[in-house]
Amino acid sequence: MSVAAERLPAGRRVGTSARAWAAIRRHTLTVFALLALVYLLLPIAIVIAFSFNDPPGRFNFTWNEFTLDNWTRPFGFPGLRDSVVLSLEIAALSSILATALGTLIALALVRYDFRGRASTNLLIFLPMATPEIVMGSSLLTLFLNYSFPLGFTTILLAHVMFNISFVVVTVRARLAGYDRHLEEAAMDLFATPWSTFRRVTFPLIAPGVMAGGLLAFALSVDDFVITYLVSGSEQTFPLFVWGAARVAVPPQINVIGTAIFLVALLLMLANILWQWRRSGRS
Amino acid sequence: MAVEERDAAAARDGAAAAPDIRLENVTKRFDDVTAVDDLSLTIDQGRFFALLGPSGCGKTTTLRMIGGFEEPTSGTILLGDRDVTGLPPYRRDVNTVFQSYALFPHLSIYENVAFGLRRKGVKGDDLKRRVGEALELVDLGDLGRRKPRQLSGGQQQRIALARALVNRPKVLLLDEPLGALDLKLRKQMQLELKGIQNEVGITFVHVTHDQEEAMTMADTIAVMNAGKIEQLGSPADLYERPETAFVAGFLGASNLLPGRLNGEGIVGLDGGGDVRVPASALAGRSGRIAVGIRPEKLRLAAGGAQADGENVLEGVVAERSYIGVSTQYVVETSAGPVTVYAQNAEPGAGQAASPGERVSLAWSPEATFVVDQHEEGTR
Numbered sequence: 247m248s249v250a251a252e253r254l255p256a257g258r259r260v261g262t263s264a265r266a267w268a269a270i271r272r273h274t275l276t277v278f279a280l281l282a283l284v285y286l287l288l289p290i291a292i293v294i295a296f297s298f299n300d301p302p303g304r305f306n307f308t309w310n311e312f313t314l315d316n317w318t319r320p321f322g323f324p325g326l327r328d329s330v331v332l333s334l335e336i337a338a339l340s341s342i343l344a345t346a347l348g349t350l351i352a353l354a355l356v357r358y359d360f361r362g363r364a365s366t367n368l369l370i371f372l373p374m375a376t377p378e379i380v381m382g383s384s385l386l387t388l389f390l391n392y393s394f395p396l397g398f399t400t401i402l403l404a405h406v407m408f409n410i411s412f413v414v415v416t417v418r419a420r421l422a423g424y425d426r427h428l429e430e431a432a433m434d435l436f437a438t439p440w441s442t443f444r445r446v447t448f449p450l451i452a453p454g455v456m457a458g459g460l461l462a463f464a465l466s467v468d469d470f471v472i473t474y475l476v477s478g479s480e481q482t483f484p485l486f487v488w489g490a491a492r493v494a495v496p497p498q499i500n501v502i503g504t505a506i507f508l509v510a511l512l513l514m515l516a517n518i519l520w521q522w523r524r525s526g527r528s
Numbered sequence: 529m530a531v532e533e534r535d536a537a538a539a540r541d542g543a544a545a546a547p548d549i550r551l552e553n554v555t556k557r558f559d560d561v562t563a564v565d566d567l568s569l570t571i572d573q574g575r576f577f578a579l580l581g582p583s584g585c586g587k588t589t590t591l592r593m594i595g596g597f598e599e600p601t602s603g604t605i606l607l608g609d610r611d612v613t614g615l616p617p618y619r620r621d622v623n624t625v626f627q628s629y630a631l632f633p634h635l636s637i638y639e640n641v642a643f644g645l646r647r648k649g650v651k652g653d654d655l656k657r658r659v660g661e662a663l664e665l666v667d668l669g670d671l672g673r674r675k676p677r678q679l680s681g682g683q684q685q686r687i688a689l690a691r692a693l694v695n696r697p698k699v700l701l702l703d704e705p706l707g708a709l710d711l712k713l714r715k716q717m718q719l720e721l722k723g724i725q726n727e728v729g730i731t732f733v734h735v736t737h738d739q740e741e742a743m744t745m746a747d748t749i750a751v752m753n754a755g756k757i758e759q760l761g762s763p764a765d766l767y768e769r770p771e772t773a774f775v776a777g778f779l780g781a782s783n784l785l786p787g788r789l790n791g792e793g794i795v796g797l798d799g800g801g802d803v804r805v806p807a808s809a810l811a812g813r814s815g816r817i818a819v820g821i822r823p824e825k826l827r828l829a830a831g832g833a834q835a836d837g838e839n840v841l842e843g844v845v846a847e848r849s850y851i852g853v854s855t856q857y858v859v860e861t862s863a864g865p866v867t868v869y870a871q872n873a874e875p876g877a878g879q880a881a882s883p884g885e886r887v888s889l890a891w892s893p894e895a896t897f898v899v900d901q902h903e904e905g906t907r
Contacts, residue, residue, distance in 0.1 A: 424633070430597055431630035433617040435644035435695070445643075449634045 297500035304494035316497040323496045329486035340405035341462035348413025356421045373411045382475035396478025405466045413458035420454025548573040548731045554603030563589040565755035578746035579735045586755040587735045623692035624701040629684045631676035638672035644695040662694035702734045773899045784818040785863040799862030803839045804893040816901035823869040825895040829888045838890040
């Protein structure tokens, strides 16, 4: 294979280029992983960096000078605050509703056998597999057909709809690992159905429910395509950025985006810490 | 054992022994499968009762109906004097040990055992004392703080038992609780369970497919097949006097020789020859019947030496296997191949007869049982 090996007496020393190849092979995976991370995080890093920029014009595309003003006045652009508030409201409400409904659906699908179980499984899977454009336009058609006014309610309905699937999948995965007789054992030990849920079922699925809820929240804040189609005249934050982008891209957008990223990061770290403490304690 | 438990047991023994469990014409259908078919059963107080049968015979379904986890399609279930047919499990004075133990993974062992007591409002020192006693009963007193996943299978099984017994139920249901244990541990637990049942005096209903397990532990066994009880009795009754071919085959090996009634207490075998059977074994049967003898009841009498009144069958030894404890023979007779287990009680006993030899098989008529022939087939 390598020229170096031929020059050396057979079996005495490994050639230098063979050693080099071995070193490269050892580190290839790490290097590749780092490159992938850079590829994913570079855009975010730029967004964060530009939140400290004082743009020369209305578009925050070229670096001008460092400033903290954007962070002290994060809502200093007309319409920005309302859209952020709306996004957060929709996200909170839709994730709460989707988590409650999705958890119950997951419990039913895992623990019970009923007519329509297979169809329910399929229907739950559908929103995850359907392109957002298709979902959004069909929802729009539905609302228009029933002359339902587009706005807060329609956005909420749409978000709950696609969030349920993700909650179901998350909670179901959690549930599947547990003995199906646990609830029966609780009832055998004099716990009423509510007591069983409170003391046995819920503590066991809680991490899954929380994970599902957080996922739903993130998906809701992030959603553009479906929201764009069913929002009517209301504007969530992504819609606002899109709408304003023709006229201006203020640095405040970067600030809000960075803030969302940091909150998500903190929640993830908190979850990891909590899981680590739970397993450490036993 | 605590003073109160002994007193309670004594009080129960003295009180009018109303049967603890009664099932009356209970049927359970799942869609088009009839799991339990018009089953009626009475279990007396303080018994170790076993429901024995192959997979799918309905024994677990029956147990679950007693526990309240399934509702009968029709029929009544009574616990003591109470009709509990519609009642959910949390309203019955019954506790269950599940096959998978079903210990709560997120609670400590102490909290697992205390669960039922807490639901009933027991607290403080009373609670601590009773949990402690239950853990002592199963020899796991110092494991209170651990979580279930830190325990071995055998320990988990005992905690499941403690968790059920601590509530002092009228009846304890056990759903094949020893299934997941290795052989040695299983045998040990069989004896321990029997001992605990004796000590505590509660009625135990134990579901199993292992006939040896049932015979070791139970006072009374109900052999179930296809949703019905084929026979109910003590281990000895079922083994010595099985009433059907299924029961005969399920509880051990047996030789079934087909024949017809040929006079008062005489059965003429299909291949020739007469066999004397006690009237109690015939139990009014007629028509096509089969005479049954357990292999260990047959005496290999080379040369025709036989006691008066014994039944005799002539044949030729076809196979011989030395097993150590016994020697097993297959003897070809006019009634078909007959298996014989001869205990090697004396040195050299294994050489009693060799393949090809003519032998006489002799046995006492009292050891004969009779079953209906059309139920042929041991499952």
